[in-house]
Amino acid sequence: xxxxxxxxxxxxxxxxxxxxxxxxxxxxxxxxxRADLAKITGLSKPTVSAALAGMEDSGLVHxxxxxxxxxxxxxxxxxxxxxxxxIGAVDIGRDWIRVAVADLRGRFVGRKDGRNAAKNSEDLVxxxxxxxxxxxxxxxxxxxxxxxxxxxSPGVYDKDADRMIFAPNLPxxxxxxxxxxxxxxxxxxxxxENDINLAALGEHAYGxxxxxxxxxxxxxxxxVGMGIVVNGELYVGARGxxxxxxxxxxxxxxxxxxxxxRHGLTESLAAAPGVVRAARAAGLHLDTAKEVFTAAAxxxxxxxxxxxxxxxxxxxxxxxxxxxxxxxxxxxxGGVGHNLALLGDAITSRFAELGPxxxxxxxxxxxxxxxxxxxxxxxxxxxxxxxFDLRQSGVQPRQSGVQYGMSR
Amino acid sequence: xxxVIGIDLGGTKCHGALGDAAGAVLAEFRTGTDVPGGAGxxxxxxxxxLRREAEDRGIDVRHATVGIPAVFDPxxxxxxxxxxxxxxxxxxxxxxxxxxxxxxxxxxANLAGLAEATAGNAVGVPDFVLLSLGTGFxxxxxxGGELVRGARGxxxxxxxxLLADPEGGLVRAEDRVSGLALRDDARKxxxxxxxxxxxxxxxxxxxxxxAGAVRGERHARLLVEEMLDxxxxxxxxxxxxxxxxxxVLDGGMGRALAPFTGALASRVAGLGVSSPRVAVSxxxxxxxxSGALQQSVRYVERxxxxxxxx
Numbered sequence: 001x002x003x004x005x006x007x008x009x010x011x012x013x014x015x016x017x018x019x020x021x022x023x024x025x026x027x028x029x030x031x032x033x034r035a036d037l038a039k040i041t042g043l044s045k046p047t048v049s050a051a052l053a054g055m056e057d058s059g060l061v062h063x064x065x066x067x068x069x070x071x072x073x074x075x076x077x078x079x080x081x082x083x084x085x086x087i088g089a090v091d092i093g094r095d096w097i098r099v100a101v102a103d104l105r106g107r108f109v110g111r112k113d114g115r116n117a118a119k120n121s122e123d124l125v126x127x128x129x130x131x132x133x134x135x136x137x138x139x140x141x142x143x144x145x146x147x148x149x150x151x152x153s154p155g156v157y158d159k160d161a162d163r164m165i166f167a168p169n170l171p172x173x174x175x176x177x178x179x180x181x182x183x184x185x186x187x188x189x190x191x192x193e194n195d196i197n198l199a200a201l202g203e204h205a206y207g208x209x210x211x212x213x214x215x216x217x218x219x220x221x222x223x224v225g226m227g228i229v230v231n232g233e234l235y236v237g238a239r240g241x242x243x244x245x246x247x248x249x250x251x252x253x254x255x256x257x258x259x260x261x262r263h264g265l266t267e268s269l270a271a272a273p274g275v276v277r278a279a280r281a282a283g284l285h286l287d288t289a290k291e292v293f294t295a296a297a298x299x300x301x302x303x304x305x306x307x308x309x310x311x312x313x314x315x316x317x318x319x320x321x322x323x324x325x326x327x328x329x330x331x332x333x334g335g336v337g338h339n340l341a342l343l344g345d346a347i348t349s350r351f352a353e354l355g356p357x358x359x360x361x362x363x364x365x366x367x368x369x370x371x372x373x374x375x376x377x378x379x380x381x382x383x384x385x386x387x388f389d390l391r392q393s394g395v396q397p398r399q400s401g402v403q404y405g406m407s408r
Numbered sequence: 409x410x411x412v413i414g415i416d417l418g419g420t421k422c423h424g425a426l427g428d429a430a431g432a433v434l435a436e437f438r439t440g441t442d443v444p445g446g447a448g449x450x451x452x453x454x455x456x457x458l459r460r461e462a463e464d465r466g467i468d469v470r471h472a473t474v475g476i477p478a479v480f481d482p483x484x485x486x487x488x489x490x491x492x493x494x495x496x497x498x499x500x501x502x503x504x505x506x507x508x509x510x511x512x513x514x515x516x517a518n519l520a521g522l523a524e525a526t527a528g529n530a531v532g533v534p535d536f537v538l539l540s541l542g543t544g545f546x547x548x549x550x551x552g553g554e555l556v557r558g559a560r561g562x563x564x565x566x567x568x569x570l571l572a573d574p575e576g577g578l579v580r581a582e583d584r585v586s587g588l589a590l591r592d593d594a595r596k597x598x599x600x601x602x603x604x605x606x607x608x609x610x611x612x613x614x615x616x617x618x619a620g621a622v623r624g625e626r627h628a629r630l631l632v633e634e635m636l637d638x639x640x641x642x643x644x645x646x647x648x649x650x651x652x653x654x655x656v657l658d659g660g661m662g663r664a665l666a667p668f669t670g671a672l673a674s675r676v677a678g679l680g681v682s683s684p685r686v687a688v689s690x691x692x693x694x695x696x697x698s699g700a701l702q703q704s705v706r707y708v709e710r711x712x713x714x715x716x717x718x
Contacts, residue, residue: 326558
């Protein structure tokens with residue numbers, strides 16, 4: 001019987017679709033034989049063989065080994081050639097810039113973190129380039145083997161104006177032409193995404209949010225932000241401003257100065273500078289939120305009080321979010337937020353005061369790699385789309401590190 | 409000829425419509441829920457009445473959809489979180505099982521949102537929220553064109569949001585923004601204030617207060633403005649969390665607030681990070697019934713196309 005796809009799909013389209021299907025299985029399950037792949041995918045064995053041969057020619061898969069000692073012929077196992085191309089992940093924060101180079105399985109092969117001492121955006125972009133080259137060098141690769149990069153930054157990227165908005169913590173970051181400058185400096189296709197959205201993607205792909213359709217990542221550090229996964233996908237809102245919870249109205253008095261208006265009420269209270277302010281008001285001579293939490297961990301009663309008040313604030317923030325999204329899980333992260341062991345009781349007691357139906361709260365286990373891992377997840381899906389687009393358009397790249405370079 | 413029935417079971421009234429095979433309204437019936445036997449009794453009454461209207465017209469009712477102001481748990485068949493009207497544990501499934509046709513039970517605001525998305529203000533707007541303001545306060549959230557239900561079906565239950573109370577502490581949004589809240593605030597005001605009583609009457613209702621505010625009367629205006637302040641905080645909470653492009657007001661009170669959408673939008677713009685457009689539903693007879701009829705029409709169409717295949 002003739003199917004519709006016989007008439008509609010070109011042979012090349014079908015071949016590429018089959019290739020992608022096989023590749024996805026290899027990525028998820030690891031090395032497999034032609035017979036295994038035929039059984040899993042329902043494709044015929046000759047189709048599987050032809051598709052694998054095509055991808056082997058292009059360097060995307062390789063013979064990973066042979067199963068011996070069974071009756072019948074030797075079985076060859078195929079695997080993805082993870083090093084066929086690389087992707088870049090960049091996390092630009094107020095204090096640190098982190099760059100990772102990952103292979104096609106998403107494994108970091110190089111990573112370089114550096115202090116962010118930039119005074120303007122030119123400084124910042126050139127620092128990113130230095131770290132990118134150092135990270136690639138660590139993996140023994142030229143940066144040019146990277147085919148696409150995803151950059152996480154505080155704020156909301158306005159694509160039309162090519163600038164960040166709501167990024168008051170980074171000097172000069174709200175000027176136009178940002179994407180162009182990063183693209184020129186890195187020499188690859190660059191996607192800019194809100195860092196907290198990437199952290200949520202990182203949790204969804206590799207962390208506590210794995211397999212959870214509705215969850216929120218709440219980051220409390222220098223700033224306050226939230227990344228949302230609804231119905232199984234990252235959700236950024238109509239204009240990319242979903243999760244900008246720093247602008248939630250605060251339920252306690254806040255000094256109504258320009259700084260507060262710029263950062264948002266909730267951020268002024270709950271972010272690290274707010275914690276330090278509260279600690280000083282309580283008579284503690286401490287300079288960072290980290291010191292406040294250390295003092296609390298050592299049992300300092302004043303510091304414990306400050307941390308308790310912070311926990312109640314975070315509990316209230318989560319309740320506000322839950323009334324809109326009803327998430328199954330909230331993942332806490334950031335310099336302040338990751339201290340769930342100290343904050344947990346206050347958060348729970350605030351929940352109990354405010355009503356019965358509240359989400360589970362856990363601390364992120366991805367440490368300072370959360371944003372990078374989200375950038376890797378995003379860059380990988382772009383890289384694979386690009387690779388298969390090229391194959392579909394009939395471009396047959398030679399075997400080399402730069403074969404899958406993306407046009408800008 | 410085949411037809412469908414859509415029913416909006418609200419906190420103070422139950423309003424249903426008989427639709428033709430395409431969902432166009434042929435007859436309506438509306439009654440208060442303040443009867444012995446409560447919501448279940450009224451729902452059955454409205455169903456029977458519309459069934460009669462169908463029989464009189466020779467219409468064969470194939471499916472019904474009922475919108476309820478609560479979260480419907482499809483596993484237990486029970487409603488939960490319908491705070492106004494003693495809905496907790498109301499066994500909707502047991503009532504609609506007596507209807508003799510397939511019945512879909514769905515949150516009223518979700519039905520309204522689906523109707524807005526396909527035939528109302530939100531056509532071509534994938535990211536929007538619907539605020540259902542009637543006796544109580546519910547809502548629906550659409551993200552990237554999809555309805556968001558949340559982990560327990562309680563997403564967009566905006567009435568449960570907590571707001572800072574001007575007198576200190578926190579207050580549920582529904583206790584500040586709803587027909588019931590407006591009525592209670594007005595009645596509290598008239599008991600202690602002869603001037604307010606002269607203006608608002610001895611037993612003001614949400615409708616009379618809003619009508620007075622539209623006429624520019626002082627006490628009514630103050631009451632409505634206080635409610636708009638609280639409503640603006642709810643909208644800012646929603647915007648900071650999900651960044652919608654559009655906010656649609658529906659429900660009896662939501663529609664009555666049409667003259668105040670500008671006042672609401674400017675309050676939100678003064679507080680928020682992104683300012684959505686504010687619009688009032690224009691679907692007939694209301695967005696929930698329109699959505700209920702639409703869902704039933706879809707169900708019947710699916711059955712017909714399946715029958716054609718077999």
